[in-house]
Amino acid sequence: MKTTGFVLLWPLIAWVLSAQKFYSEAPLSASTTKNVRVRFAPSPTGYLHVGGARTALYNFLYAKRFGGQFILRVEDTDLERSTEESMRMQIEDLKWLDLGWDEGPNPADYSDMGPYGPYRQSRRKEIYMDYANRLLEAGHAYYDFRTDAELDAIKDALVKAGKPPQIDAPKDMVPLAEARKRVAAGEQAAIRFHVKEKRDYVVQDLVRGDVRFPSDMVGDFVCIRSNGMPVYNFCCAIDDALMKITHVFRAEEHLSNTLRQMMIFEALGLESPRFGHLSFILGSDKQKLSKRHGATSCHDFKVKGYLPEALNNFILLSGWSSPDGREILSREEQISLFTHERFNSAPAVFDETKLLWMNSMYLRALPHDELWKRIEPFLKEAGLSIPQAQDAQWRDHALTAFKTSMQTLADAPKLFEALDDSKFAVKPEAAEVKGWPESQKVWAAWKAELSSHAANKISETEFAAMQDRVKEQAGVKGKHLFMPIRVAVIGQPHGTELKILVPLLDKSSLLKRVEMCL
Numbered sequence: 001m002k003t004t005g006f007v008l009l010w011p012l013i014a015w016v017l018s019a020q021k022f023y024s025e026a027p028l029s030a031s032t033t034k035n036v037r038v039r040f041a042p043s044p045t046g047y048l049h050v051g052g053a054r055t056a057l058y059n060f061l062y063a064k065r066f067g068g069q070f071i072l073r074v075e076d077t078d079l080e081r082s083t084e085e086s087m088r089m090q091i092e093d094l095k096w097l098d099l100g101w102d103e104g105p106n107p108a109d110y111s112d113m114g115p116y117g118p119y120r121q122s123r124r125k126e127i128y129m130d131y132a133n134r135l136l137e138a139g140h141a142y143y144d145f146r147t148d149a150e151l152d153a154i155k156d157a158l159v160k161a162g163k164p165p166q167i168d169a170p171k172d173m174v175p176l177a178e179a180r181k182r183v184a185a186g187e188q189a190a191i192r193f194h195v196k197e198k199r200d201y202v203v204q205d206l207v208r209g210d211v212r213f214p215s216d217m218v219g220d221f222v223c224i225r226s227n228g229m230p231v232y233n234f235c236c237a238i239d240d241a242l243m244k245i246t247h248v249f250r251a252e253e254h255l256s257n258t259l260r261q262m263m264i265f266e267a268l269g270l271e272s273p274r275f276g277h278l279s280f281i282l283g284s285d286k287q288k289l290s291k292r293h294g295a296t297s298c299h300d301f302k303v304k305g306y307l308p309e310a311l312n313n314f315i316l317l318s319g320w321s322s323p324d325g326r327e328i329l330s331r332e333e334q335i336s337l338f339t340h341e342r343f344n345s346a347p348a349v350f351d352e353t354k355l356l357w358m359n360s361m362y363l364r365a366l367p368h369d370e371l372w373k374r375i376e377p378f379l380k381e382a383g384l385s386i387p388q389a390q391d392a393q394w395r396d397h398a399l400t401a402f403k404t405s406m407q408t409l410a411d412a413p414k415l416f417e418a419l420d421d422s423k424f425a426v427k428p429e430a431a432e433v434k435g436w437p438e439s440q441k442v443w444a445a446w447k448a449e450l451s452s453h454a455a456n457k458i459s460e461t462e463f464a465a466m467q468d469r470v471k472e473q474a475g476v477k478g479k480h481l482f483m484p485i486r487v488a489v490i491g492q493p494h495g496t497e498l499k500i501l502v503p504l505l506d507k508s509s510l511l512k513r514v515e516m517c518l
Contacts, residue, residue, distance in 0.1 A: 036068025037246045040094075040101070041075045041236070044087035047297035050350070051251060051281050051289065052090075053097060054315040058249050058278065060099045061316075061338040071243060072104030074120040075236070077229055082122070093298040097308045098331075103243075116243040121235050128230040131238050131268060132191045132223050136176055140196075140267040141223060142169060143179035143189040166219025169194055191224040193234075193263065201262050205255075206247070206276030206340045213259040221260055237261040241270035249276045249340070276340055279319045280347040289350050305378060305410030306355070310362040314355045318348035328361060360407040368399045375399075375412040382413035384420045388506065401500040418490045418501060421509050426517060429494075430487045440518070441474040442484040447514045448473075456507045463502045488514040 038059040042052050063070035072094070076082035091107055094100075103114025118124050135141035146154075155165035169192075174182070183189055201213045223234040236257070240248060255277045265272040281289045289296055301311055313329060320342050322329060329337070363371065372395050379386070388394045402415045417423050426434070433439055449466040458466070471481050483493040489501055489510065502510070 035244075035246065036063055036066040037071065037244050038063050038068065038249065039071040039073050039240070039243065039245050040099075041073040041239075041250075042090055043075050043078060043081070044083060044090055045078070045081040046086055046089070047299040048090045048093035049297055050301075050311075050315055053093070053099075053298050053311070054281065054318055055250055055278065056094060056099050057097070057312055057315060058320070058338075060101075061334055062247065062249065062340070063102070064335045065338045068246070069102040070100075071114070071116075071245070072101040072119065073239060073243070074105060075232065076120055076122045077232065077235060079122070079229065087120075089299065093302075096302055097298060097312055099312075121230070121239065124235070124239070125228070125230065127242070128224065128235055128238055132230075132234070135193065135223065135264075135267060136191065138267065139194070141191050141193050142173050143176070143183065144170070144192040144220075144222075145174060145179075145182070145187060145189045146170065164219070166216075167192070167221075168219050188226040190222045190226045192220045192222050193260070193267070195220055195263065201259055203258050203262065203275055206249075206274055207279075207343045207345050208255075208277060211255070211258075213262075215259070215263075218259060223264075233257050233260040234264060237264040237270070238268075240273050241265065241268070245273045247276065248273045249278060252277045252280050276343065278343065279345055281318055282347050282349050284349065284351070286347075286349065303410075305408030305412075306359050307362045307366075307374070307409070310359040311355070313362070314358050318350065319344055328358070356407050363406055363409070364403050368396050371399055371403065374409055375416075378409050378412050379416055382417070384413060384416055385422055386416060386419050388419075388504075394504070398504055401496075401504065405496075415496065418496060419504055421512065424513055424516070425491050426487060427492045429492050433483045433487050433493050434517075436480060436484070438474065438476045438480045439484040439487075442470060442476060442481060443488055443514050443517045445470040445473040446485055446488055447511065447518065450507055450511050450514065453507055458502050458505075458507065458510075460499045460503055463499055467498075484517075488517045 040052075040056040040059050042048065042056075048056075060070050062068070072091075074087055076087065087105070088110070091105065091110070095107055103116065104119045105111070106113040112119055132141065136143070151167060154167060158165045179189065195215060195218065198215050201215060203211050203213070205211050221233065222231050224230050237260075239245075240261075258275055258277075262272060264270075283289045298311065302308075309331070312331075313327075313334075316329070316334060317327060320338070321344065322333075322337050323342065326333075366374070369392075372389075389398070398416070398419070402412070405415060406412060446466075449470060453462070453466070467481070467485065470485070471477055474481070482498070486493055486495065486498055489498055489505070490496070491513075495501075
C-alpha cells in the first residue's frame with residue numbers, strides 16, 4: 001500500500017480498531033490446523049522491508065509449526081512501480097533469511113513451482129477476468145463508463161455535503177448485454193463491485209478478536225480498471241481462494257481491505273481464509289518505521305554485516321513473545337513454540353540497539369569455520385590480504401582474539417586491517433610518539449629482540465618477556481614503553497592489545513614494521 005493511501009485510510013483503520021472487542025481465543029484444534037496453507041504476497045517495488053520480512057517469517061513459522069505449506073505470491077499488478085529486478089531482489093532477501101517457500105516462483109529461474117500457478121498476478125489476468133464476468137452475470141458487479149473527471153466531481157460534491165466520498169451505482173446503469181457491446185466496440189469501462197445490501201460484516205481476527213465492519217463503510221469499488229488491469233483487493237481474494245489459503249497473516253494496514261475481500265468471497269461463493277492482522281512496527285520516535293529511521297530493508301542490514309538468523313530472531317519478537325520470555329531462540333525452538341495466541345496487537349518499536357546486541361550474541365556463538373566464511377567477503381571487499389589466514393589454527397586464534405570486539409560482520413575489516421602488511425603505515429596520530437627521544441631506544445631494542453628470536457611466531461608469554469627486556473634495555477616504562485611498541489606494530493599509539501596482535505603476526509612482518517619506524 002502506498003504511503004499516501006495509508007495516511008488517507010488511517011481514520012478508517014482507527015475507527016475499525018475502536019469497534020473491536022478483544023478476546024483470548026482457545027488454542028487451534030487439529031481440525032483448524034489441518035492442511036494449513038499460508039502465503040506471503042509482496043509487491044515487488046524495492047528491497048524487502050523488515051515489516052514484510054516479519055510477515056514472511058510469521059507465515060513461514062506457522063506453516064512449519066502445523067505441517068502446512070508456505071506460498072510465495074508476487075502481487076505485481078501495479079505496473080508503474082513493480083519491476084522484475086525488485087522481484088528478484090526480494091527473492092534474494094528471502095533466501096538470505098532462509099525462509100524457503102513450498103510454492104511460488106522458483107528461486108533458481110523464477111518459473112512457477114507448484115500446482116496453483118501462475119504465482120505472479122500480472123500473469124493471471126485471464127483468471128481475474130473470468131471471475132469478474134461471474135460477478136457481472138450474477139448482478140454483483142457492473143460496467144462503469146463514467147470518466148475520472150465525472151467520478152472526481154461526484155466525490156467533490158459528496159465531500160462538500162459532508163458525506164463520505166463513496167461511489168455508488170449510477171441511476172442509469174447500462175444493462176450487461178449493451179455494456180459488453182460497447183466495450184467490444186472499444187469503449188473503456190471499469191468493472192465495479194455493487195454493494196447492494198447494507199449490513200455489518202464481522203471478521204474473527206486471530207490477533208484482534210471480533211472486528212465489525214458496517215457495509216456502508218465502502219461504496220461500490222473497482223475490481224477491474226478501465227485499462228483492463230485488476231486491482232489489489234479483487235486479485236487478493238481470488239488468489240487466496242484458488243490457492244486454497246487457509247490463514248492470512250498480514251500487516252495491520254491491510255485491515256481495512258478485509259471488508260471488500262469478504263464481500264468478494266461471499267458474492268462468488270468462495271471460502272474465506274482466517275485473518276490475523278499484525279501490529280505496526282514503529283521507529284524510535286513512535287512513528288511508522290520508514291527510511292528516515294535509517295536501515296529498514298533486509299538488504300541494508302545484510303550490507304551492514306548483520307546475520308540473517310539474528311535479524312529473524314529480532315523481528316520475531318516484534319509482535320510475538322515466547323511463553324517463557326526467552327529472547328534468543330533457535331529456528332527449531334521458534335517453530336515448536338509458534339502459535340497465533342502469542343501475537344501482540346500493540347505496536348512494536350524497532351530497537352536497533354537491541355538488534356545489535358542480539359547480532360553480537362549470534363556472531364560470537366558461531367563455530368569459527370562458519371564465522372570465517374561470513375567474515376571473508378567483508379575482508380575481500382575491504383581489499384585486505386592476509387596470507388596467514390590460510391592456516392586454520394591461525395584463523396581460530398585470530399577469531400578468538402577479535403570476535404568479542406565485533407557486533408556485526410562489518411566490524412571485521414577494521415580489526416583485521418592491522419594484520420595486513422600492505423596496509424601498515426605510521427599514521428599521523430603517532431607524530432607525538434615519534435618525537436619522543438625514548439622512542440628510538442625502544443624501537444632499537446624491540447628490533448634486537450625480534451632479530452634474536454629463533455621462531456617466526458611469538459607467543460603471548462614470549463612477547464611479555466621480550467617487552468620486559470626492552471624496558472630494561474631502553475630504560476623506559478609506562479606509556480613511553482607501550483606506545484612506541486604499539487606504533488611499531490600497528491602504526492598508531494592506541495588500538496588492540498599487543499599481546500593479542502603480536503602472536504598473530506610473523507616475525508618478518510614485525511621486523512619490517514619496526515624498520516619503517518627507525
